[in-house]
Amino acid sequence: MSSEFIQGIVVFVLASFVGFEVIRRVPPTLHTPLMSGANAISGITIVGAIIAAATGNGVVAGILGFFAVVFAMINVVGGFLVTDRMLEMFKKVPGKSR
Amino acid sequence: MTELSFTEIVIALAYLAAGVLFIVGLKGLTSPKTARKGNRIAAVGMLVAIIVVIADLVAHNTVSATAAWAIVVAGIIVGGAIGAFLALRVQMTDMPQLVAAFNGFGGGASALVAAEVIVSAEYSFSAEIGVTTALSLIIGAITLTGSFIAYAKLQGLIGGKPVAIPGGPATNAVIAVAALAASIFSIATGNVAGYWVATALALVLGVTAVLPIGGADMPVVISLLNSFSGIAAAMAGFTIGNQALIIGGALVGAAGLILTLDMSVAMNRSIPNILFSGFGGTVAGADEIGTKPVKRATPDDAAIALAYAQSVMVVPGYGLAVAQAQHAVRDLAAELEERGIEVHYAIHPVAGRMPGHMNVLLAEADISYDLLLDLDQSNPKFGQTDVVLVIGANDVINPAAKNDPDSPIYGMPILNVDEARTVIVVKRSLSPGFAGIDNPLFYEDGTMMFFADAKAALEDTLAALGNL
Incomplete structure (x- = not known):
């Protein structure tokens, strides 16, 4: 097993714990934006998709790479935009709370 | 240890910066005050990652053909445009299906990345890379088709009721084991055919696993698929040796898992039970429903009860979303507040079709988020x-x-x-809820049944209130 792979495992495990601890106490009000925001972050696969599309060998690889970029970009742009749209609506209306 | 060039150091640190921005952004998403900023910070992290990968490819002169760049740019433009169009056009009531669809695209992208690596076959895999590639393919493929079945159910393209799969959960188990076996074959022999068999089986599994799950269990399914899309990305990160994917994927995997566990606790059911039981398929005691007497309410009855109350608690559910009644609720609540009546909202964790569904709808109607109470806050108040x-x-x-x-x-x-002293239930009919269970509350003395579409009921009640 390469040292790079072991490093990857270290990063994966630590990042999982960080994610768990950071998000654990999120209030129910924010469950949907959290989910769609996190979902946009999973679009980080765009990095892999760009590498795949740019360095692929042959036509099939090119097609796979193209759709990988398209799918990942839908996820990234759509995810962040829709989360922003939702969060824009979350307001504390003054004077309404007693 | 080999020394890295200056460019390589800058690129590695820039990926780290992207990962840190994701974590800071997620942290921001845990409080209403900082959430919008947090989301934007995470988006900046994504922009950094995209710029870095392109800079990396340019710096190393890895891309020889102009055609390859054309594919990248075209993909970015097409995908970005579709994503922006969907995000800007969606109605808030349709949010669960859009989130499901975005999940599917994310998982699909990770599977495609793994597939491209196999097709390009630039190097032979070590066993561990074979494992992460297979996992990225399988989990990504399940996320892709599973999310689109969830989308179809939520969008009403197919019925929300559970659809029985021949052989039940056993069929899914067989498909899953076969997919793993096919992957192991490829990892052991180096023959890539097994990866494709595994991918095909995983695409089928996404369909057969989600079809039997009913609409009310969708909050759990969407959370779980969210987690899957992250894990698929992390596995793709191992395959291509990129830590940004591993960090981002792991964060999302953890976030999705927390929500999944929260939802299953809120239903007092285990995740396997939700995924495999086909809950809600049968109507228990259907014969008895509708034969017992209930107290029916007219808009006037509801208006009188509300007008003489001092405190009112609104309990929204999926029917509010279906009827798009969030603005009608706000108007009615505003009138009650005008009369000095205290109005709060009690929101069950699994109300609606995704975690936090009701909160988004009420926020859209400009209802202050500090009036929305969760289970623990609202129960002592009833x-x-x-x-x-x-x-x-x-x-x-x-x-x-x-x-x-x-x-x-x-x-x-x-x-x-x-x-509470009086309960007014706005509902279209006496038909049982999603779980197919009769509700004894409807027959109690303190309960009034107001049979109507939610939006019409609220508007009529507001009108009746004006005449008092």
């Missing part, structure tokens, strides 16, 4: 509440969950609305 206004919710207020050990939902934490 005893001092004069009128509970239930709008299109059923199972989350069913006292059978507390009192009837034979009930399928026994043990599920509910909103104790039966402790």
Whole structure:
């Protein structure tokens, strides 16, 4: 097993714990934006998709790479935009709370 | 240890910066005050990652053909445009299906990355890279088709009711084992055919696993698929040796898992039970439903009850979303507040079709988020509440969950609305809720049944209130 792979495992495990601890106490009000925001972050696969599309060998690889970029970009742009749209609506209306 | 060039160091640190921005952004998403900023910080992290990968490719001169760049740029433009179009056009009531669809695209992208690596076959895989590639393919493929079945159910393209798969959960288990076996074959022999068999099986598994799950269990399914899309990305990160993917994927995997566990706790059911039981397929005691007498309410009855209350608690459910009644609720609540009546909203964790669904709808209608109470905040208040206004919710207020050990939902934490003086239930008919269980609350003395579409009911009540 390469040292790079072991490093990857270290990063994966630590990042999982960080994610768990950071998000654990999120209030129910924010469950949907959290989910769609996190979902946009999973679009980080765009990095892999760009590498795949740019360095692929042959036509099939090119097609796979193209759709990988398209799918990942839908996820990234759509995810962040829709989360922003939702969060824009979350307001504390003054004077309404007693 | 080999020394890295300056460019390589800068690129590695820039990926780290992207990962840190994701973590800071997620942290921001845990409080309403900082959430919008947090989301934007995470988006900046994504922009950094995209710029870095392109800079990396340019710096190393890895891309020889102009055609390859054309594919990248075209993909970015097409995908970005589709994503922006969907995000800007969606109605807030349709949010669950859009989130499901975006999940599917993310998982699909990770599977495609793994597939491209196999097709390009620039190097032979070590066993561990074979494992992560297979996992990225399988988990990504399940996320892709599973999410689109969830989308189809939520969008009403196919019925929300559970669809039985021949052989039931055993069929899914067989497909899953076969996919793993095919992957192991490829990892062991180096023959890539097994990866494709595994991918095909995983695409089928996404369909057969989600079809039997009913609409009310969708909050769990969407959370789980969210987690999957992250794990698929992390696995792709191992395959291509990129830590940004591993960090981002792991964060999302963890976030999705927390929500999944939260939802299953809120239903008092284990995740395997939700995924494999086909809950809600049968209507228990259907013969009895509709034969017992209920007290029917007119708009005037509801208006009078509300006008003479001091405190009102609104309990929204999926029926509110279906009827797009969030603005009508706001208008009615504003009128009540005008009269000095206190209005709060009690929101069950699994009300609606995704975690936090009701909160988004009420936020859209400009209802202040500090008036929205969760299960633990609202339950102690029902005893001092004069009128509970239930709008299109059923199972989350069913006292059978507390009192009837034979009930399928026994043990599920509910909103104790039966402790309030009067309960007005706005519902289209007496038909049982999603779980297919009769609700004893409907027949109690303190309960009035207001049979109508939620939006019409609220508007009529507001009009009646004006005449008082």
